[in-house]
Amino acid sequence: MRAINWLGLIGGVASIALVVLSPYIPWWRLTVGEDLFVVNTSPFNFNFNFLGSSFTIPVILALNLSSILMLLISGMIMIVYSLNPSKTYSKRLLYFAYKKPMYSVILFLTGIIILTLTLNLMFNFNIPIHGDSQVSISNVAQATTIILPVKTSFYWPLWFAILTAIMCIAARIYHKNIK
Amino acid sequence: MDKISIFLALINLIVATGPMLSILVIHISNPIEVIVPSEVQGLSETLVSFGETLQTIELVNVTYDPDSRTITLLFSVISGLDIDLRIDSITADIVCATHGYTLGHASLMSPVTLVPHINSYLTVQSHWTYEAEQHIKGQHNGESTINVNLANIAVNVDGVVIQTSQPVTLTNIPIGSLEG
Numbered sequence: 001m002r003a004i005n006w007l008g009l010i011g012g013v014a015s016i017a018l019v020v021l022s023p024y025i026p027w028w029r030l031t032v033g034e035d036l037f038v039v040n041t042s043p044f045n046f047n048f049n050f051l052g053s054s055f056t057i058p059v060i061l062a063l064n065l066s067s068i069l070m071l072l073i074s075g076m077i078m079i080v081y082s083l084n085p086s087k088t089y090s091k092r093l094l095y096f097a098y099k100k101p102m103y104s105v106i107l108f109l110t111g112i113i114i115l116t117l118t119l120n121l122m123f124n125f126n127i128p129i130h131g132d133s134q135v136s137i138s139n140v141a142q143a144t145t146i147i148l149p150v151k152t153s154f155y156w157p158l159w160f161a162i163l164t165a166i167m168c169i170a171a172r173i174y175h176k177n178i179k
Numbered sequence: 180m181d182k183i184s185i186f187l188a189l190i191n192l193i194v195a196t197g198p199m200l201s202i203l204v205i206h207i208s209n210p211i212e213v214i215v216p217s218e219v220q221g222l223s224e225t226l227v228s229f230g231e232t233l234q235t236i237e238l239v240n241v242t243y244d245p246d247s248r249t250i251t252l253l254f255s256v257i258s259g260l261d262i263d264l265r266i267d268s269i270t271a272d273i274v275c276a277t278h279g280y281t282l283g284h285a286s287l288m289s290p291v292t293l294v295p296h297i298n299s300y301l302t303v304q305s306h307w308t309y310e311a312e313q314h315i316k317g318q319h320n321g322e323s324t325i326n327v328n329l330a331n332i333a334v335n336v337d338g339v340v341i342q343t344s345q346p347v348t349l350t351n352i353p354i355g356s357l358e359g
Contacts, residue, residue, distance in 0.1 A: 033338035034265070052262030053225045055218030058202045065198035073190055089183045096187045147340040 003178050005085040008094065008171030012078030014164040015101055018157065019044055019071050027158040028112055030127070031151045032135075041112075042157060043067040043104045067104060074100035078168065085178045098172040101165040105158075116152075130154050228259035232293070235259075239300075243353050248307040250352070252285070255300055258293035266291045266301060267335040273305050276326035276348055278318055282311035285329065315354050324351040 026040035026047075040047040044067050046060045074097040081093035112129060119125040125135045127150055135148040206212045240253040250273075258264055269287040274280065285305035293299045307315075319325050328346035335341075 033336070036337045036339055051225045051229060051260055053218070055216055057216055058206060058213045059199075062198040062202040066194055069194045069198070073194065077187075089181075092181075092183050092187060096191075142343070143345040144341065144343040147342070149338050 003086050005082040005094075005171050005174060005178060007167055007174050008078050008082035008085070008098075011101070011164055011167035011171050012075045012082055012097070014160070014167060015071050015075030015078060015097075018101070018161055018164055019068050019075070021157055021160075025155055025157050027108060027155060027161065029153050029155065032148050043108045044071070071100055071104060078171070082171065085175060091175070094172060094175055098168040101161060101168050105161050105165050108158075108161075125150075128152055225260065228261075231259045232256065232264075236301075238349055241349075241352055248312065250283070250285075250305050250307065252303040252305075252349070253300055254303065255298050256293060257298055258295050260293075261295050263295070264293040265337050266293065267338070269301065269303055269332070269334050271303075271329040271332040271347075274328045274330050274346070275314065275318070276328045278314070280311070280314045280318075282314065282327065283307050319354065322354065324353050326350045327352050 022042040022044040026045065027042035029041075030039040031037070035049075036051060038047075038049045044064050046056060046064060048054060048056070077093050078097040081090050081097060084090055085094075116127045116129050119127050126133045127135070130152055132149065132151050135150050137146045137148070138144070139146075202213055203210070235255075235257045237255050238252060239255045240251075242251045242253075243249070244251075266287065267290050269285075271285045273282045273285050275282055283305040285303050288302045288304050291299055291301050315325065327349050329349065330346045331342070331344060332347065333340055333342045
Protein backbone atom coordinates (compact mmCIF):
# COMPACT_ATOMS: atom_id res chain seq x y z
CA MET A 1 0.00 0.00 0.00
CA ARG A 2 1.23 3.48 -0.93
CA ALA A 3 2.52 5.46 2.06
CA ILE A 4 0.85 8.80 2.72
CA ASN A 5 1.73 11.30 5.41
CA TRP A 6 -1.82 12.15 6.45
CA LEU A 7 -0.74 14.83 8.91
CA GLY A 8 1.19 16.55 6.13
CA LEU A 9 -1.74 16.24 3.75
CA ILE A 10 -4.10 17.88 6.28
CA GLY A 11 -1.46 20.55 7.02
CA GLY A 12 -0.98 21.28 3.30
CA VAL A 13 -4.72 21.56 2.57
CA ALA A 14 -5.18 23.66 5.73
CA SER A 15 -2.38 26.03 4.61
CA ILE A 16 -4.14 26.67 1.30
CA ALA A 17 -7.52 27.04 3.05
CA LEU A 18 -5.97 29.56 5.43
CA VAL A 19 -4.81 31.77 2.55
CA VAL A 20 -8.23 31.55 0.86
CA LEU A 21 -10.11 32.42 4.09
CA SER A 22 -7.94 35.22 5.40
CA PRO A 23 -9.11 38.05 3.11
CA TYR A 24 -12.64 37.56 4.44
CA ILE A 25 -11.99 37.06 8.16
CA PRO A 26 -9.07 38.84 9.85
CA TRP A 27 -6.78 37.20 12.39
CA TRP A 28 -6.84 40.33 14.55
CA ARG A 29 -9.13 43.34 14.60
CA LEU A 30 -8.77 46.72 16.29
CA THR A 31 -11.89 48.89 16.59
CA VAL A 32 -12.13 52.43 17.97
CA GLY A 33 -15.61 53.63 18.90
CA GLU A 34 -18.38 51.93 16.98
CA ASP A 35 -16.39 51.23 13.82
CA LEU A 36 -15.12 54.83 13.51
CA PHE A 37 -11.60 53.47 13.10
CA VAL A 38 -11.04 49.84 12.16
CA VAL A 39 -7.93 47.81 11.42
CA ASN A 40 -8.39 44.27 10.11
CA THR A 41 -5.19 42.35 9.78
CA SER A 42 -3.62 38.98 9.09
CA PRO A 43 -0.31 38.03 7.42
CA PHE A 44 -2.23 37.96 4.12
CA ASN A 45 -4.39 41.03 4.37
CA PHE A 46 -4.25 44.48 5.95
CA ASN A 47 -7.22 46.80 5.82
CA PHE A 48 -7.40 50.22 7.41
CA ASN A 49 -10.59 52.26 7.66
CA PHE A 50 -10.93 55.70 9.24
CA LEU A 51 -14.30 57.50 9.14
CA GLY A 52 -15.14 55.80 5.85
CA SER A 53 -11.73 56.39 4.22
CA SER A 54 -9.82 53.19 3.62
CA PHE A 55 -6.45 52.50 2.08
CA THR A 56 -3.61 50.01 2.00
CA ILE A 57 0.06 50.73 2.55
CA PRO A 58 2.11 49.45 -0.43
CA VAL A 59 4.97 48.10 1.71
CA ILE A 60 2.48 46.06 3.77
CA LEU A 61 0.71 44.95 0.59
CA ALA A 62 4.06 43.60 -0.69
CA LEU A 63 4.61 41.69 2.57
CA ASN A 64 1.05 40.34 2.37
CA LEU A 65 1.63 39.16 -1.22
CA SER A 66 4.87 37.44 -0.20
CA SER A 67 3.04 35.70 2.66
CA ILE A 68 0.18 34.60 0.39
CA LEU A 69 2.52 33.17 -2.25
CA MET A 70 4.80 31.57 0.34
CA LEU A 71 2.00 29.76 2.17
CA LEU A 72 0.19 28.76 -1.05
CA ILE A 73 3.37 27.27 -2.53
CA SER A 74 4.39 25.62 0.74
CA GLY A 75 0.85 24.16 1.05
CA MET A 76 1.05 22.71 -2.43
CA ILE A 77 4.56 21.36 -1.83
CA MET A 78 3.37 19.87 1.47
CA ILE A 79 0.58 18.06 -0.40
CA VAL A 80 3.01 16.78 -3.05
CA TYR A 81 5.34 15.56 -0.29
CA SER A 82 2.52 13.97 1.71
CA LEU A 83 1.35 11.92 -1.26
CA ASN A 84 4.94 10.76 -1.97
CA PRO A 85 6.68 10.77 1.42
CA SER A 86 9.09 7.92 0.67
CA LYS A 87 10.62 9.33 -2.50
CA THR A 88 14.25 10.41 -2.40
CA TYR A 89 13.38 14.11 -2.89
CA SER A 90 10.53 14.12 -0.34
CA LYS A 91 12.60 15.14 2.63
CA ARG A 92 13.65 18.34 0.85
CA LEU A 93 10.04 19.19 0.05
CA LEU A 94 9.03 18.56 3.66
CA TYR A 95 11.88 20.66 5.05
CA PHE A 96 10.93 23.51 2.72
CA ALA A 97 7.23 23.48 3.61
CA TYR A 98 6.71 22.42 7.21
CA LYS A 99 8.05 25.57 8.92
CA LYS A 100 6.17 28.16 6.85
CA PRO A 101 2.82 28.18 8.75
CA MET A 102 4.75 28.38 12.03
CA TYR A 103 6.73 31.36 10.72
CA SER A 104 3.46 33.09 9.68
CA VAL A 105 2.00 32.70 13.17
CA ILE A 106 5.17 33.73 15.02
CA LEU A 107 5.86 36.77 12.81
CA PHE A 108 2.22 37.88 12.98
CA LEU A 109 1.99 37.63 16.77
CA THR A 110 5.37 39.34 17.14
CA GLY A 111 4.13 42.18 14.93
CA ILE A 112 0.95 42.63 16.98
CA ILE A 113 2.89 42.62 20.27
CA ILE A 114 5.42 45.17 18.92
CA LEU A 115 2.60 47.39 17.59
CA THR A 116 0.68 47.47 20.89
CA LEU A 117 3.86 47.93 22.95
CA THR A 118 5.01 50.77 20.67
CA LEU A 119 1.66 52.58 20.98
CA ASN A 120 1.79 52.11 24.73
CA LEU A 121 5.39 53.27 25.21
CA MET A 122 5.47 56.11 22.65
CA PHE A 123 1.98 57.56 22.97
CA ASN A 124 0.82 56.10 26.30
CA PHE A 125 -2.13 54.49 24.49
CA ASN A 126 -3.15 51.48 26.52
CA ILE A 127 -4.19 49.12 23.74
CA PRO A 128 -4.59 45.50 24.82
CA ILE A 129 -3.61 42.61 22.57
CA HIS A 130 -7.02 41.08 23.19
CA GLY A 131 -9.70 42.94 25.14
CA ASP A 132 -11.23 46.34 25.82
CA SER A 133 -9.70 49.58 27.04
CA GLN A 134 -10.13 53.33 26.89
CA VAL A 135 -7.64 55.75 25.40
CA SER A 136 -7.84 59.35 26.55
CA ILE A 137 -6.43 62.19 24.46
CA SER A 138 -6.33 65.63 26.06
CA ASN A 139 -5.83 68.98 24.39
CA VAL A 140 -5.07 71.36 27.24
CA ALA A 141 -5.09 74.47 25.02
CA GLN A 142 -8.64 73.79 23.85
CA ALA A 143 -9.74 72.29 27.19
CA THR A 144 -10.92 69.23 25.33
CA THR A 145 -10.65 65.55 26.14
CA ILE A 146 -11.48 62.76 23.71
CA ILE A 147 -12.21 59.36 25.20
CA LEU A 148 -11.83 56.54 22.71
CA PRO A 149 -13.13 53.07 23.55
CA VAL A 150 -10.73 50.57 21.99
CA LYS A 151 -11.51 46.94 21.36
CA THR A 152 -9.12 44.33 20.00
CA SER A 153 -9.89 40.69 19.27
CA PHE A 154 -8.31 37.65 17.77
CA TYR A 155 -10.48 35.70 15.36
CA TRP A 156 -10.72 31.99 14.66
CA PRO A 157 -8.41 31.97 11.58
CA LEU A 158 -5.53 32.60 14.02
CA TRP A 159 -6.40 29.42 15.96
CA PHE A 160 -6.79 27.63 12.62
CA ALA A 161 -3.31 28.88 11.63
CA ILE A 162 -1.82 27.61 14.90
CA LEU A 163 -3.49 24.23 14.30
CA THR A 164 -2.11 24.20 10.74
CA ALA A 165 1.39 24.96 12.05
CA ILE A 166 1.08 22.13 14.61
CA MET A 167 -0.11 19.73 11.87
CA CYS A 168 2.88 20.58 9.68
CA ILE A 169 5.33 20.13 12.57
CA ALA A 170 3.61 16.85 13.46
CA ALA A 171 4.04 15.78 9.81
CA ARG A 172 7.77 16.46 10.12
CA ILE A 173 7.96 14.32 13.29
CA TYR A 174 5.82 11.57 11.74
CA HIS A 175 8.08 11.53 8.68
CA LYS A 176 10.68 9.55 10.71
CA ASN A 177 8.19 6.65 10.88
CA ILE A 178 7.68 6.48 7.12
CA LYS A 179 9.88 3.92 5.48
CA MET B 180 23.24 20.92 -4.52
CA ASP B 181 20.62 19.08 -6.55
CA LYS B 182 17.99 20.55 -8.85
CA ILE B 183 15.15 20.38 -6.29
CA SER B 184 17.15 22.25 -3.67
CA ILE B 185 18.02 24.96 -6.22
CA PHE B 186 14.37 25.16 -7.32
CA LEU B 187 13.14 25.53 -3.72
CA ALA B 188 15.80 28.12 -2.91
CA LEU B 189 14.76 30.07 -6.03
CA ILE B 190 11.11 29.96 -4.93
CA ASN B 191 12.11 31.32 -1.52
CA LEU B 192 14.09 34.13 -3.10
CA ILE B 193 11.49 35.10 -5.72
CA VAL B 194 8.54 34.98 -3.32
CA ALA B 195 10.38 36.90 -0.60
CA THR B 196 11.71 39.67 -2.85
CA GLY B 197 9.43 39.70 -5.93
CA PRO B 198 6.40 41.55 -4.53
CA MET B 199 8.58 44.10 -2.73
CA LEU B 200 10.63 44.80 -5.88
CA SER B 201 7.43 45.08 -7.93
CA ILE B 202 5.98 47.62 -5.51
CA LEU B 203 9.24 49.60 -5.61
CA VAL B 204 9.21 49.59 -9.43
CA ILE B 205 5.54 50.72 -9.52
CA HIS B 206 6.35 53.64 -7.19
CA ILE B 207 9.77 54.40 -8.69
CA SER B 208 8.76 58.01 -9.47
CA ASN B 209 7.70 58.64 -5.87
CA PRO B 210 9.32 56.06 -3.54
CA ILE B 211 7.89 57.68 -0.39
CA GLU B 212 4.46 56.38 -1.48
CA VAL B 213 5.65 52.86 -0.66
CA ILE B 214 5.30 53.76 3.02
CA VAL B 215 2.98 56.80 2.94
CA PRO B 216 0.41 56.25 0.18
CA SER B 217 -1.35 59.10 -1.63
CA GLU B 218 -4.60 58.04 0.05
CA VAL B 219 -3.25 59.54 3.28
CA GLN B 220 -4.18 62.83 1.63
CA GLY B 221 -7.77 61.56 1.75
CA LEU B 222 -7.31 60.88 5.44
CA SER B 223 -6.38 64.48 6.16
CA GLU B 224 -9.39 65.60 4.08
CA THR B 225 -11.56 63.35 6.27
CA LEU B 226 -10.19 65.03 9.39
CA VAL B 227 -10.88 68.46 7.87
CA SER B 228 -14.43 67.35 7.01
CA PHE B 229 -14.93 66.21 10.60
CA GLY B 230 -13.74 69.61 11.87
CA GLU B 231 -16.01 71.39 9.37
CA THR B 232 -18.95 69.28 10.52
CA LEU B 233 -18.48 70.54 14.08
CA GLN B 234 -18.34 74.13 12.79
CA THR B 235 -21.73 73.79 11.03
CA ILE B 236 -23.55 73.25 14.34
CA GLU B 237 -25.99 76.12 14.65
CA LEU B 238 -28.75 76.96 17.11
CA VAL B 239 -31.86 77.40 14.96
CA ASN B 240 -34.70 77.54 17.46
CA VAL B 241 -35.36 77.85 21.19
CA THR B 242 -38.72 77.21 22.81
CA TYR B 243 -39.75 77.39 26.44
CA ASP B 244 -42.73 75.63 28.02
CA PRO B 245 -43.49 77.39 31.32
CA ASP B 246 -45.85 74.63 32.54
CA SER B 247 -43.20 71.93 32.46
CA ARG B 248 -40.34 74.45 32.93
CA THR B 249 -38.72 72.84 29.88
CA ILE B 250 -36.43 74.62 27.49
CA THR B 251 -35.89 72.97 24.09
CA LEU B 252 -32.90 73.88 21.94
CA LEU B 253 -32.92 72.86 18.28
CA PHE B 254 -29.52 72.67 16.59
CA SER B 255 -28.86 72.02 12.92
CA VAL B 256 -25.73 70.31 11.64
CA ILE B 257 -24.48 69.23 8.21
CA SER B 258 -22.06 66.31 8.17
CA GLY B 259 -19.24 66.77 5.66
CA LEU B 260 -18.19 63.13 5.98
CA ASP B 261 -19.16 60.43 3.53
CA ILE B 262 -20.42 58.04 6.21
CA ASP B 263 -23.33 58.10 8.62
CA LEU B 264 -22.35 59.42 12.06
CA ARG B 265 -24.51 58.56 15.05
CA ILE B 266 -24.77 61.10 17.86
CA ASP B 267 -25.69 58.88 20.80
CA SER B 268 -25.82 61.57 23.46
CA ILE B 269 -25.10 65.20 24.24
CA THR B 270 -24.99 66.45 27.81
CA ALA B 271 -24.18 69.87 29.21
CA ASP B 272 -24.83 72.08 32.22
CA ILE B 273 -26.79 75.25 31.47
CA VAL B 274 -25.31 78.14 33.40
CA CYS B 275 -26.45 81.76 33.61
CA ALA B 276 -23.81 83.66 31.63
CA THR B 277 -24.09 86.74 33.85
CA HIS B 278 -24.04 85.19 37.33
CA GLY B 279 -22.58 81.72 36.76
CA TYR B 280 -25.65 80.17 38.39
CA THR B 281 -26.50 76.62 37.25
CA LEU B 282 -29.99 76.63 35.75
CA GLY B 283 -30.28 72.98 34.73
CA HIS B 284 -28.80 70.04 32.92
CA ALA B 285 -29.35 69.59 29.18
CA SER B 286 -29.36 66.36 27.25
CA LEU B 287 -30.12 65.12 23.74
CA MET B 288 -33.72 63.89 23.50
CA SER B 289 -32.93 60.88 21.30
CA PRO B 290 -29.94 59.62 19.29
CA VAL B 291 -29.57 61.19 15.85
CA THR B 292 -27.88 59.80 12.76
CA LEU B 293 -26.09 62.45 10.71
CA VAL B 294 -26.56 61.57 7.06
CA PRO B 295 -23.73 62.85 4.80
CA HIS B 296 -24.18 66.35 3.37
CA ILE B 297 -27.79 66.70 4.57
CA ASN B 298 -29.13 68.97 7.29
CA SER B 299 -29.77 67.00 10.49
CA TYR B 300 -31.41 68.33 13.63
CA LEU B 301 -30.44 67.75 17.23
CA THR B 302 -33.05 68.42 19.90
CA VAL B 303 -31.57 69.18 23.31
CA GLN B 304 -33.84 69.64 26.31
CA SER B 305 -33.35 70.97 29.80
CA HIS B 306 -35.70 71.35 32.75
CA TRP B 307 -35.26 74.52 34.78
CA THR B 308 -35.00 73.72 38.44
CA TYR B 309 -37.13 75.55 41.03
CA GLU B 310 -33.95 77.33 42.14
CA ALA B 311 -33.31 78.37 38.53
CA GLU B 312 -36.76 79.90 38.37
CA GLN B 313 -36.11 81.80 41.58
CA HIS B 314 -32.75 83.00 40.22
CA ILE B 315 -34.35 84.31 37.01
CA LYS B 316 -37.19 85.97 38.91
CA GLY B 317 -34.75 87.53 41.32
CA GLN B 318 -31.81 88.46 39.12
CA HIS B 319 -33.34 88.92 35.67
CA ASN B 320 -36.58 90.65 36.60
CA GLY B 321 -38.05 92.48 33.61
CA GLU B 322 -35.89 90.71 31.05
CA SER B 323 -37.48 88.62 28.31
CA THR B 324 -34.28 86.81 27.32
CA ILE B 325 -31.03 85.87 29.01
CA ASN B 326 -27.64 84.65 27.87
CA VAL B 327 -26.58 81.20 29.02
CA ASN B 328 -23.42 79.16 28.81
CA LEU B 329 -23.38 75.47 27.95
CA ALA B 330 -20.66 74.12 30.26
CA ASN B 331 -19.07 70.69 30.70
CA ILE B 332 -20.27 69.61 27.26
CA ALA B 333 -19.92 65.91 26.46
CA VAL B 334 -20.83 64.53 23.04
CA ASN B 335 -20.90 60.81 22.29
CA VAL B 336 -20.29 60.17 18.58
CA ASP B 337 -20.40 56.49 17.65
CA GLY B 338 -19.00 55.54 21.05
CA VAL B 339 -16.26 58.20 21.08
CA VAL B 340 -16.81 60.76 23.85
CA ILE B 341 -15.67 64.34 23.25
CA GLN B 342 -15.64 66.44 26.44
CA THR B 343 -14.84 70.10 26.70
CA SER B 344 -14.76 72.40 29.68
CA GLN B 345 -14.74 75.41 27.35
CA PRO B 346 -18.24 76.93 27.59
CA VAL B 347 -20.39 77.75 24.58
CA THR B 348 -22.48 80.90 24.96
CA LEU B 349 -26.06 80.99 23.68
CA THR B 350 -27.57 84.46 23.52
CA ASN B 351 -31.17 85.67 23.78
CA ILE B 352 -32.66 82.57 25.31
CA PRO B 353 -36.33 83.37 26.02
CA ILE B 354 -37.43 83.16 29.63
CA GLY B 355 -41.03 84.16 28.86
CA SER B 356 -43.38 84.10 31.83
CA LEU B 357 -40.63 83.17 34.26
CA GLU B 358 -39.74 86.76 34.82
CA GLY B 359 -41.17 88.10 37.99
